[in-house]
Amino acid sequence: MVIAGSGYDMNLMRTFVVVYETRSVTEASKALFVSQPSVSYALSKLRKFFSDPLFLRNRTGLEPTPVAESLYPQMVQAIWLMDSVVQNATDFKAAETTRTFRLMMTDLALMALFSFVVQAIQAKAPRARIEVTLLDVAQLEDKLRRSEIDGAIAVPTFSEDIVVRDHLMDMPYVGVCAASHPRLSPEPTVEDLVAEQRIEVSGALGHQHVERTLSDLHGHQQPPIALPNYSVVDETLAATESYCVVPLFLGDMFVKRSPVRKFILPFTLEPGHVGLHTLRRVAPSPPVEWLRHVVAEALVAYPYPQHIGDYDDSWFTN
Template identity: 55%
Template sequence: MQESGRYDLNLLRVFVLVYETRSVTDAAEILAISQPSVSYALSKLRKLFSDPLFHRGPKGLEATPTASGLYPELSQSLRMIDSAVQGVSEFDPASTSHRFRLMMTDLGLMALFPYIVSAVLEAAPNVRLDVIPLDISQLHDRLRRNEIDAAIGIPAIPESDVLGEHLMDMPYVGVCARTHPRISDSPSMEEIAAEKHVVVSKALGHEHVVHRLAELGVRDSVTITLPSFAVVAQTLAVTDHISVVPKALADIIESHGSVRQFALPFNIAPGRVTLYTYRRDIPSPPVDWVREIIATSLTQYPYPKYVRGAALRGVQQAIAVD
């Protein structure tokens, strides 16, 4: 390593973000600088540490042993510096025009987004919100590459660099056409197994419903798989199929008059609705803010008994105040 009496913090920020994102392009976007500027910073870092630091691999830039050894201490140092500076220069929701990118299912849009967008725009009227369809197979990479700021979904994400906040539990119920000739309000397991079923794509994160049906011997009865929740009601209305869906969806589509709910004769674990963000060593005040306001906004959700985690704390505080 070359001796130097001064170290440019911006160079170290480039190093940390390239290490985390494995991409010059993504690091440049996060830092709001050009890609050539990131490349130039990397060349200076290579000279400073007398090491190539990164080389191209099948999944993006891969760190050298030297870079892997540097990362823990450099990222921790930057985190401490940013924590101190953040107290002086806070994120101001009222004046920001920041663009937030959220990943959600269409069910999340129907059931949760109205509460989220209302709270966000009340506190930050000039922000922009881009909502992207949830695809579980892409969630981790899109968070890591800074293509989205946050995601709301059901399945557990095992990667340790993803921060998950449990928002609420969402129970499941059965739904069918309002005029279904065989399904009562409380059908037996035999009656459920005798019917054909509609499910949604595993990309939406509700694959455990399909697994539970398979455990109950209903696998062969699943004959329609839909790409989204949006057309479940229309499909049930014109067929004799039935479906197991989150109660939030059932309440919405039942109100339209073409379908009705029924009690399930078996147990199924509720969906754990979770808010996901990327665990970066360099803090992002805008992402920290939107994560908190999303959790808080769901205290207004019409099913408070489902609420958990940060949202439950908000409900408890509201009850205490009242």
């Protein structure tokens, strides 16, 4: 158990947490801006205190022992709490802050939502810096834990023990094909789609349920075209007799910039539930709480309904 006043300080706990997360004394020393001997010395004190080696070396790095596995979540919570106490000691003043707000977003969210978010942040925190990296679903929780990002705007859901999810909007999907496609009507049947070739877009963007549905539809046949993101889908559609299923706003964007058209899907598809994901903390972080409020407020102006029940067929055909 982690017990207050046990004779070791926050620096030792931070060292343990960073070594646990990086599985490396070298990487931990870089992250903490201290020497490798300093990290090793801190680990030796912790090992003596807990009467356990805590980490064992293997071919890939340092492997935590069962004792270390049990200590990690308690130490993380203790650090969160102390950091929050320090942050709360100074009132957060958005108009004066020079803080860097770090977000993860997909290329899709950047195209659709970032202009609203950045405008709202700069209006209230003109001296703040905004840094965006592309969403990596596999690393999101770790990056939140390590305070490498403040939040992520994405469709996937994550562990409720680690992440707080604020629902931002529902985004339905629409079919898209070349405007001159010779066979697909504005309301094709399932049989019509099965007879056509489709374009697959990477599931790493958080739309895995779309690909699962389409894979089932086509009998698990691999599609002839697979793309890493949506950036050239419209150009690919215009050059082929293919179709793709994309979020509605993207279909509208494609129609404006390329010779493609939308069509209504002949099956039910769960909409993408777009959320803002932030770290679940023992005590709130004032800058992150401010960011949560600003993002939610900014997207009220987004020109699509917030909830799936407010859409009708005109959104998919016009």
